Amino acid sequence: MKNPRAYLGRWSGIGRPRPGHLDKWVSTAGGLIALAAVLLISEAVLDLTSAAALVASMGASAVLLFAVPHGALAQPWPVFGGHLVSAVIGVACAQVLVEPVAAASVSVGLAIGAMHYLRCIHPPGGATALSAVVGGEAVHQLGFQFVLTPVMLNVVTILLVALLFNAPFRWRRYPRALAIKRDGSPAASKLLAQRQLDR
DSSP, rough: OOHHHHHHHHTTTTTTTTOOOOHHHHHHHHHHHHHHHHHHHHHHHHHHHHHHHHHHHHHHHHHHHHHHHSGGGSSSHHHHHHHHHHHHHHHHHHHHSSSSSHHHHHHHHHHHHHHHTTTOOHHHHHHHHHHHHSOOHHHHHHTHIIIIIIIIIHHHHHHHHHHHHHTGGGGGGGGGGGBTTTTSSSHHHHHHHHHHOOO
């Protein structure tokens, strides 16, 4: 083995090139602002404990939206559709299945299948389905209202923050379609490569 470090890096999934310092700080600040907004909305609808269960899935979305804004899983339809379809499934499972372990596992499994078929795979959606089941009495009392408030309200908020927060940075425009030139070539790819050199 000529270069053990390169070999281990390739097999462990440590990717290159790494984002530059500015990109890391932009991601950090965007996630902070988005989660503060989402937590305030969730806390207004639910008690803090129940809100925390839902905000965990939104926190995972924030990682995708602000750390990899051009990634396929971070685009608007996967974020919006993934959370909402998962919330519907989670509420339905919580109402139909009495046994919590069965309701939780079935909700996540069905959410994965639904996201596949609707072409909106967004991993945090699985956590949203789970929060509808294990979020506590405050969540259960909301029933399908949980899908609209706080889930849809949170999703719209986090998408708006991602759109506005990434807009000033040409290499981070969100959604990904804003980073594509009219001729179809990626406008942001060279800029992104330049940013990644700043380590």
